[in-house]
Amino acid sequence: MNLLEIEALDKHFGGLHAVRNVSFTVAKGEIVGILGPNGAGKTTLYNLLTGFIAADGGRIVFNGRELRGMVPHRIARLGISRTFQLCRPFVGMTVLENVIVGALGTAGVDRAGLDERARTLLASVGLAGKGSLGVDVLSYGDQRRLEIARALAAQPTLLLLDEPFAGLGSGEIADLAALIRRLHAEQGLTVILIEHKLREFMRLVQRVIVLDFGAVIAQGTPEQVVQHPAVIEAYVGRGNEAFLEHPDAA
Amino acid sequence: MFTGKRVDLAGAAAFVAMMAVLPLVFTSRYLIGVLTVSAIYGIWAVSWDFMSGLTGRENFGHSLFIGVGAYTAGFLNTLLGVSGWWGIPAAMAVAVVFALVIGLPTLRLKGPYFALAMLSGAVIMQRLMLIFWEQTGGEEGINGIEPLIRSQLGFYYFVLGALVVVTLVLLALARSHWGLVLRAIRGDEATCQAAGLNVTFYKIASLVISAACAGAGGAIYAHYQLQVSPQLFAVVTSITIITMVYVGGMASIYGPVGGAILLVLLTELLRNFGEWRLMIYSCTLILILFFLPNGLIAPTWQRIRSRLGRRT
Numbered sequence: 230m231n232l233l234e235i236e237a238l239d240k241h242f243g244g245l246h247a248v249r250n251v252s253f254t255v256a257k258g259e260i261v262g263i264l265g266p267n268g269a270g271k272t273t274l275y276n277l278l279t280g281f282i283a284a285d286g287g288r289i290v291f292n293g294r295e296l297r298g299m300v301p302h303r304i305a306r307l308g309i310s311r312t313f314q315l316c317r318p319f320v321g322m323t324v325l326e327n328v329i330v331g332a333l334g335t336a337g338v339d340r341a342g343l344d345e346r347a348r349t350l351l352a353s354v355g356l357a358g359k360g361s362l363g364v365d366v367l368s369y370g371d372q373r374r375l376e377i378a379r380a381l382a383a384q385p386t387l388l389l390l391d392e393p394f395a396g397l398g399s400g401e402i403a404d405l406a407a408l409i410r411r412l413h414a415e416q417g418l419t420v421i422l423i424e425h426k427l428r429e430f431m432r433l434v435q436r437v438i439v440l441d442f443g444a445v446i447a448q449g450t451p452e453q454v455v456q457h458p459a460v461i462e463a464y465v466g467r468g469n470e471a472f473l474e475h476p477d478a479a
Numbered sequence: 480m481f482t483g484k485r486v487d488l489a490g491a492a493a494f495v496a497m498m499a500v501l502p503l504v505f506t507s508r509y510l511i512g513v514l515t516v517s518a519i520y521g522i523w524a525v526s527w528d529f530m531s532g533l534t535g536r537e538n539f540g541h542s543l544f545i546g547v548g549a550y551t552a553g554f555l556n557t558l559l560g561v562s563g564w565w566g567i568p569a570a571m572a573v574a575v576v577f578a579l580v581i582g583l584p585t586l587r588l589k590g591p592y593f594a595l596a597m598l599s600g601a602v603i604m605q606r607l608m609l610i611f612w613e614q615t616g617g618e619e620g621i622n623g624i625e626p627l628i629r630s631q632l633g634f635y636y637f638v639l640g641a642l643v644v645v646t647l648v649l650l651a652l653a654r655s656h657w658g659l660v661l662r663a664i665r666g667d668e669a670t671c672q673a674a675g676l677n678v679t680f681y682k683i684a685s686l687v688i689s690a691a692c693a694g695a696g697g698a699i700y701a702h703y704q705l706q707v708s709p710q711l712f713a714v715v716t717s718i719t720i721i722t723m724v725y726v727g728g729m730a731s732i733y734g735p736v737g738g739a740i741l742l743v744l745l746t747e748l749l750r751n752f753g754e755w756r757l758m759i760y761s762c763t764l765i766l767i768l769f770f771l772p773n774g775l776i777a778p779t780w781q782r783i784r785s786r787l788g789r790r791t
Contacts, residue, residue: 245713281669302671322662329659330663333659382673
């Protein structure tokens with residue numbers, strides 16, 4: 230069954246057609262990657278999905294419910310959590326408090342066990358023992374982990390990650406990818422991620438949707454997509470085909 | 480953790496005891512009056528801090544809630560003979576209505592709209608009190624309000640009790656999950672929304688609580704002065720309260736109580752300096768805010784607390 234169905238989604242910003250006629254579906258339990266050059270409309274797509282900006286046309290159906298016209302906190306309560314491209318921890322609060330806030334918006338959360346659950350989440354993203362630190366002393370990689378822990382605290386069915394690997398070293402990327410894989414395997418979490426770091430990304434995702442100038446130009450498995458002529462031209466540029474012969478080389 | 484809590488309790492108890500004993504040691508009507516006013520300012524400062532300090536949405540017109548609270552109690556008492564004990568809850572209700580009228584449209588917006596609406600709300604109300612002078616008494620305001628408690632000392636203890644109750648309730652709220660959300664809103668509204676939190680609701684609800692406390696303080700002030708004037712709505716009242724919060728320590732809730740008492744006492748102590756008073760007062764404030772941008776009271780207490788905690 231499809232968890233998410235996007236149909237003919239459209240968004241203009243003045244003269245810029247940021248998202249044009251985008252349609253795709255995501256099945257329950259999938260890990261889907263969204264690829265595309267800067268300005269292709271990836272983050273705009275997330276903002277449309279989560280209600281932060283209103284679409285001009287089309288449909289977004291999540292779990293059988295139309296999301297268009299809903300305010301962000303209502304969409305979040307239906308089970309969609311997101312992270313932001315730039316880490317946005319709540320400054321002046323501890324790491325643990327950051328995660329607890331992530332859980333407070335979800336109706337029906339058992340508030341008594343919240344501290345304990347937040348600690349377990351921190352341990353699962355590799356931040357065990359850092360709960361009482363202020364967020365300002367965290368390394369960038371730890372801030373990324375915290376973002377994910379906070380998003381998971383809301384117990385989502387769909388997790389939207391916006392460039393989770395940005396600014397991380399290769400060791401940290403491998404750890405984070407392993408975490409996403411584990412969450413997917415253990416909890417059946419559906420994940421969509423936007424990313425530029427091709428190597429880990431291509432290993433992690435099961436299916437890739439490629440955007441360029443706001444439109445879907447290709448869809449398929451990572452292997453299919455990297456050989457698609459339109460993708461090679463849009464994402465890597467002409468003359469760089471050799472670069473993509475082995476996804477690992479990117 | 481436990482020792483820290485015990486130190487906090489001991490500190491709070493020592494502070495309340497000192498405030499309660501002071502007028503017994505120095506039996507002067509003047510001192511009791513000053514302490515009463517400082518405790519009322521304390522209520523106003525804590526209530527400002529609960530909304531604006533925690534959420535970071537500055538309110539430049541807290542005097543609006545104070546003024547409507549005071550006028551409500553004044554009208555009820557002088558026109559209808561309603562006792563102040565009913566005037567206080569009525570003042571809270573009216574202040575809440577004003578909070579909703581201003582908060583509902585402006586707190587859902589980003590930008591300075593809320594701060595500006597509060598500021599202009601207070602200015603407009605002050606003007607209206609003068610324009611409808613036949614009903615409101617104009618510059619003279621309302622006179623002949625009955626005292627709440629005949630004994631001056633008794634009234635002081637009532638105000639001190641009210642300050643303690645308001646501070647404890649708001650402190651408990653600020654340290655609960657509710658307060659955590661308010662502080663998160665100060666950090667990043669979009670992230671809160673993405674976590675499923677209705678930030679507009681939280682902001683409006685905290686403004687309502689803040690307004691109710693300020694309105695109660697206004698009614699108490701009316702029954703202390705036995706008189707209400709449009710001057711209560713003045714911008715300078717709001718600015719004084721904000722200064723008290725800054726001196727006390729923003730978002731600490733207990734700090735502003737100390738800030739209010741300190742600044743009211745400072746104003747009184749400086750009376751001996753005559754025309755130099757405002758000059759010295761302002762310079763002291765500038766020095767405090769320049770050298771202690773996080774305030775004076777709350778950071779000092781934190782330092783004492785950690786030193787005591789280490790010893791035990």
